[in-house]
Amino acid sequence: MRQNPQRRAALLDAAIEVLAREGSRGLTLRAVDKEAGVPVGTTTNYFADRSQLLVEILHRTRERLTPDPADLAGPLDTAVLLGRLLERMRRERSVHIAMLELRLEATRRPELQRELSGFQGAELEANIAWHLEQGLPGDRRGVVLLYLAMLGLIVDDLTVPELLEPHSPEALIETMVERLLPQDAPD
Amino acid sequence: MRQNPQRRAALLDAAIEVLAREGSRGLTLRAVDKEAGVPVGTTTNYFADRSQLLVEILHRTRERLTPDPADLAGPLDTAVLLGRLLERMRRERSVHIAMLELRLEATRRPELQRELSGFQGAELEANIAWHLEQGLPGDRRGVVLLYLAMLGLIVDDLTVPELLEPHSPEALIETMVERLLPQDAPD
Numbered sequence A, B: 001m002r003q004n005p006q007r008r009a010a011l012l013d014a015a016i017e018v019l020a021r022e023g024s025r026g027l028t029l030r031a032v033d034k035e036a037g038v039p040v041g042t043t044t045n046y047f048a049d050r051s052q053l054l055v056e057i058l059h060r061t062r063e064r065l066t067p068d069p070a071d072l073a074g075p076l077d078t079a080v081l082l083g084r085l086l087e088r089m090r091r092e093r094s095v096h097i098a099m100l101e102l103r104l105e106a107t108r109r110p111e112l113q114r115e116l117s118g119f120q121g122a123e124l125e126a127n128i129a130w131h132l133e134q135g136l137p138g139d140r141r142g143v144v145l146l147y148l149a150m151l152g153l154i155v156d157d158l159t160v161p162e163l164l165e166p167h168s169p170e171a172l173i174e175t176m177v178e179r180l181l182p183q184d185a186p187d
Helices: A005-022 A031-035 A042-046 A048-066 A077-090 A091-104 A112-133 A139-160 A159-165 A169-180 B003-021 B029-035 B041-048 B050-065 B078-091 B093-106 B108-134 B139-159 B159-165 B169-180
Strands: none
Touching: A005 A031, A005 A042, A005 A048, A005 A091, A005 B029, A031 A042, A031 A048, A031 B078, A031 B169, A048 A091, A048 A112, A077 A091, A077 A139, A077 A169, A091 A112, A091 A139, A091 B093, A091 B139, A112 A139, A112 B139, A112 B159, A139 A159, A139 A169, A139 B093, A139 B108, A139 B139, A139 B159, A139 B169, A159 A169, A159 B078, A159 B108, A159 B139, A169 B139, A169 B169, B003 B050, B003 B108, B029 B050, B041 B169, B050 B093, B050 B108, B078 B093, B078 B169, B093 B108, B093 B139, B108 B139, B139 B159, B139 B169
16 A cells, blocks of 8 residues: 555545545545546555545544634634534535535445444544533533534535525524533533 | 326335435436336336436425324423434434435535425424424524434434434433523523
8 A cells, every 4th residue: 555645635635525526426446536636546556445445534534624723712612613613614515525425325334334433432522521621611411412413503504505594503503502501510 | 207196105215215225326217116126117207307306205205204193192392202203213214314315415406405495494494383383492593403403413323323322312302402492592
């Protein structure tokens, strides 16, 4: 397997675009070569097979979605942070659509589902731990519920953006934080 | 176009299974014939093209997911109703996976996105109106947030079911109702 990390990242980014545009059945090693504008066979030199490619895409989405230090700057306010998460999602639609494609592919591939469960579970636990360490309002269960409500909001904003317009996604984020993370929650 | 309604429903149910199992790119009129066990060309006699099939699948999913009268019987309790919705989702996984496939397909087909937005918007408005008419606790915004949190929970339960196990989906539903639909909410 080839190891040039920049080339590998560029191939994974090309794979994310193919996944978002064509769906999981359109994702072939050949389609990634084409999207990346590299000679046929290049992707095969970096990934043993399609399964390995899927798992590496998953990890690449996390790199692409890690908040910029600037997103975490300033006084900590959960609603402000989630508003930035929504803005970032709108700038990185392909990454989020690719993640939804991976979720659906995971319903058909047990090995991808194990990887995805471990990956998302670790991320959720890290979010809970970070939230509690910062001494922000709310308890463990509130953070899990906030994660679910934001997941629902992101799925709708990606796939049926008109639906939430009359309700204002920004206003919904403010109210979900107020209600799900009460000041006096137990824990 | 042929009009036998039972045959049409059976073809749409076959299409839902194909969509759930193979993804949207696997959904061809020919694959539906095969899944339904009918002669090649039957599906073409019922649906002008793949676009029409996609829109009719959308409407069929609503028929499949309309609550049984038994699900609405007994004293009205939002957490109990949502618990039944989760049980029903687990019995009708293919329908929900097919719906997620349609959502992703809608990101690529503006005409399907318009149809899906109208469809989901009408459903959300009907849920809000029903909730308020019944005099259940909570306000309009609370019902929208509950819809989003349940959408997130259903997406996770379908695609990474292990993730929420330690948090207990049933307990999460109880707490989301308590917090998102406060007794003294405005409206």
